[in-house]
Every structure is written in structure tokens, then in C-alpha cells.
Amino acid sequence: MTSTIPKPALPDTTSQRQQLRKIIRTQRQQLSAEAQQQAATNLATEVLASDIIALRQHIALYLANDGELDTYPLIQALWQLGKSVYLPVLHPFVAGYLLFVRYDKNTLLYPNKFGIPEPLVACHRLMPVQQLDIIFTPLVAFDAAGNRLGMGxxxxxxxxxxLPPDSHCQVIGLAHNCQQVDAVPGEAWDIPLKQIITPSKHWVFN
Ligand SMILES: Nc1ncnc2c1ncn2[C@@H]1O[C@H](COP(=O)(O)OP(=O)(O)OP(=O)(O)O)[C@@H](O)[C@H]1O
Ligand SMILES: [Mg+2]
Structure with a gap:
């Protein structure tokens, strides 16, 4: 008599994504302070040397957390160039959404519920997402097709x-090289990226 050996269950997409987040977050958290600093300098140099920002004024960035690629040298360079910089803020009324608030040298920041510093929401400092020229997003993992996995x-x-499909806004993911994976297990709601910049490469997808 033959017995049926049950197949080991394949991890479902949700647990694959969780596992990937854990692995990649650990890797980026383990980068040394020197490696982080070098990556941040390289990022700023790479973006300034490209034609991405020349004709664009309203630029959203993020402040690094959890080992993310540090954007501060880039933000300082953008201020020097007279660009308007914005940071994401958890929407105070609509759960799960972000608002973008103007960030200048003198803007005071306060930690949100995740401990991430944010400017205060004030109507005259808000920039509607559709009016931003560039949104640089953080991410946990990406693949060579532009698929993006965030913090969850x-x-x-x-x-x-x-954003409307024909939006002029360029959405550009920023990541360390070590955050590239073979394939991000995708979900229907994930928004793929058309560009990703790492300290050593500018990926453009079509
Ligand atoms: N457009 C959307 N409308 C409603 N819920 C959404 C939308 N996009 C994502 N979600 C919900 O958000 C949850 C987390 O999504 P996901 O795992 O893709 O996050 P993430 O991409 O890692 O995070 P983030 O976008 O903050 O970087 C899921 O439960 C998903 O259903
Ligand atoms: Mg997603």
C-alpha cells in the first residue's frame, strides 16, 4: 500500500514578505556608521550629477530610520539650490495615508507614533501629493523589475x-545596494517604481 506523503506547505506571500523584510532590515541595520555616511554622500553626489532635479522644484524626501539610506546630505544640497523640500507626515485624520509638509533648516520636528521625526501639520506648509515634482520613497527591498516592498x-x-496615471510626479525609490533581492513577492496593491537610486546605480524601468 502506498501512502501519500503530504507536501510541505509553501510559505504564502504574506509570510514570504515578512521573512524578506526581517532579513533585509537586519542587513541594513548592520551597515557601519562609515558605510552609511559614504552611502549618503554617494547618493547626494549621484542625484546632483543627474538631470533629475534641474527642472523640478517641489521635492519630497524622508528622514532615514531603521538603517535606511540617509538622505540628509541630499536634503542639505537641495536647500542650497533653493529647492522646496517636504517630509511625509502620518495623516492626522485619514488613517494609512501620508501628507507632505514643507521642511526647512529651521523646521522643528516631533516624533510620530513610530518614533520617526515629523514637522507639524500646518495648512500653509502642506503640498498636495499631485503637486509634488519628485517623491523619493524609502523601501525595504526591491528587485530588478522595480517592485517595491516597504515596511508593511x-x-x-x-x-x-x-497620483493620476499621467502624473508629472516622478516617484523614485532610494535604497542601499544590499536591499536588492531576486524577486519581491508582490501583492495587487503594491505600486511598482519606475526609478530606483542606490549609492552606485540609477535604475530606470519602463
Ligand atoms: N491603495 C490601498 N488602499 C487600501 N489599502 C491598501 C492600499 N495599498 C496597500 N494597502 C494595505 O496596506 C497593507 C500593507 O501593504 P504592504 O504590505 O504592501 O505595505 P508596504 O508597501 O510594505 O508599506 P509602505 O507602502 O508603507 O511602504 C495591506 O494590508 C494592504 O491591504
Ligand atoms: Mg506595498
Whole structure:
């Protein structure tokens, strides 16, 4: 008599994504302070040397958390160039969405519920997502097709889904090289990126 050996269950997409987040977050958290600093300098140099920002004024960035690629040298360079910089803020009334608030040298920041520093929401400092020229997004993992895995909150997916298909806004993922994986297990709501910049490469997808 033959017995049927049950096949080992394949991890479902949700647990694959969780596992990938854990692995890649650990890797980026383990980068040394020197490696982080070098990566941040390289990023700023790479963006300034490209034609991405020349004709664009309203630029959203993020402040690095959890080992993310540090954007501060780039933000300082953008201020020097007279660009308007914005930071994401958790929407105070609509859960799961981000607002973008103007960030200058003198803007005071306060930690949100995740401990990430944010400017205060004030109407005259808000920039509607559709009016931003560039949104640089953080990410946990990406693949060579531009698929993006975030921290799991869906904040960027929801917020970017507000952009019309013909939006002029360029959405560009920023990541360390070590955050590239073979394939990001995708979900229907994930918004793929058309560009990703690492400290050593500018990926453009079509
Ligand atoms: N456009 C959307 N509308 C409603 N819910 C959404 C939308 N996009 C994503 N979500 C929800 O957000 C949750 C987390 O999504 P996901 O795992 O893709 O987050 P993430 O991409 O890792 O995070 P983030 O976008 O903040 O970087 C999912 O439960 C998903 O259903
Ligand atoms: Mg997603």
C-alpha cells in the first residue's frame, strides 16, 4: 500500500514578505556608521550629477530610520539650490495615508507614533501629493523589475495611488545596494517604481 506523503506547505506571500523584510532590515541595520555616511554622500553626489532635479522644484524626501539610506546630505544640497523640500507626515485624520509638509533648516520636528521625526501639520506648509515634482520613497527591498516592498504599513502604496496615471510626479525609490533581492513577492496593491537610486546605480524601468 502506498501512502501519500503530504507536501510541505509553501510559505504564502504574506509570510514570504515578512521573512524578506526581517532579513533585509537586519542587513541594513548592520551597515557601519562609515558605510552609511559614504552611502549618503554617494547618493547626494549621484542625484546632483543627474538631470533629475534641474527642472523640478517641489521635492519630497524622508528622514532615514531603521538603517535606511540617509538622505540628509541630499536634503542639505537641495536647500542650497533653493529647492522646496517636504517630509511625509502620518495623516492626522485619514488613517494609512501620508501628507507632505514643507521642511526647512529651521523646521522643528516631533516624533510620530513610530518614533520617526515629523514637522507639524500646518495648512500653509502642506503640498498636495499631485503637486509634488519628485517623491523619493524609502523601501525595504526591491528587485530588478522595480517592485517595491516597504515596511508593511501600506502608507506609500495608499498615498501614491492618489497620483493620476499621467502624473508629472516622478516617484523614485532610494535604497542601499544590499536591499536588492531576486524577486519581491508582490501583492495587487503594491505600486511598482519606475526609478530606483542606490549609492552606485540609477535604475530606470519602463
Ligand atoms: N491603495 C490601498 N488602499 C487600501 N489599502 C491598501 C492600499 N495599498 C496597500 N494597502 C494595505 O496596506 C497593507 C500593507 O501593504 P504592504 O504590505 O504592501 O505595505 P508596504 O508597501 O510594505 O508599506 P509602505 O507602502 O508603507 O511602504 C495591506 O494590508 C494592504 O491591504
Ligand atoms: Mg506595498
Amino acid at each position: 504599513g501600506g502608507f506609500y502604496d495608499r498615498t501614491l495611488s492618489q
